[in-house]
Amino acid sequence: DTEVTQTPKHLVMGMTNKKSLKCEQHMGHRAMYWYKQKAKKPPELMFVYSYEKLSINESVPSRFSPECPNSSLLNLHLHALQPEDSALYLCASSQEEASRPYFGPGTRLTVL
């Protein structure tokens, strides 16, 4: 199994909602990432987990809350988002921090 899966594919939420994005990989990778990609822009790194511990937070607002319950799963909890947070959220994983990442298909998030 050489893929990263993400659910849901699409999500529409209001500014008062709480929702979660999920990411899963079964490649035995020990590093996992969240990237955010706004329309017609390149992806930007948000968070890095290494061995289930948060190693990088790119000054992301607290309304985004990552969680790594185990080495195969990565969640992104969303609360009180703004319309400008609408974007494609990409999850990725790598064997370790020195290895190139494998990307999932993304979750298209729309905040109304």
Next chain:
Amino acid sequence: SQQGEEDPQALSIQEGENATMNCSYKTSINNLQWYRQNSGRGLVHLILIRSNEREKHSGRLRVTLDTSKKSSSLLITASRAADTASYFCATPRGGATNKLIFGTGTLLAVQP
């Protein structure tokens, strides 16, 4: 910003023609990666070229790297309609292969 620049921003060619995209980056790197993204979906890794390599081939792809000019190019030969996508170069931030800074991207349209 450490973000790389790509040119052209958009490129439209006929099937069978070659497509060349260029990437310039700002900091010293140990490798440079190219990714393809189909219409707002996940990123597909195309090729990684290390700083001690000048040229690398993969099927119809040819990548060059000039570290003295901090630039790279991606050549797609004999293009097909299925090559229509956005192409991004990505460089490691702080030397970490997995923490990527993406270029601005080139949108390639291959007309049948």
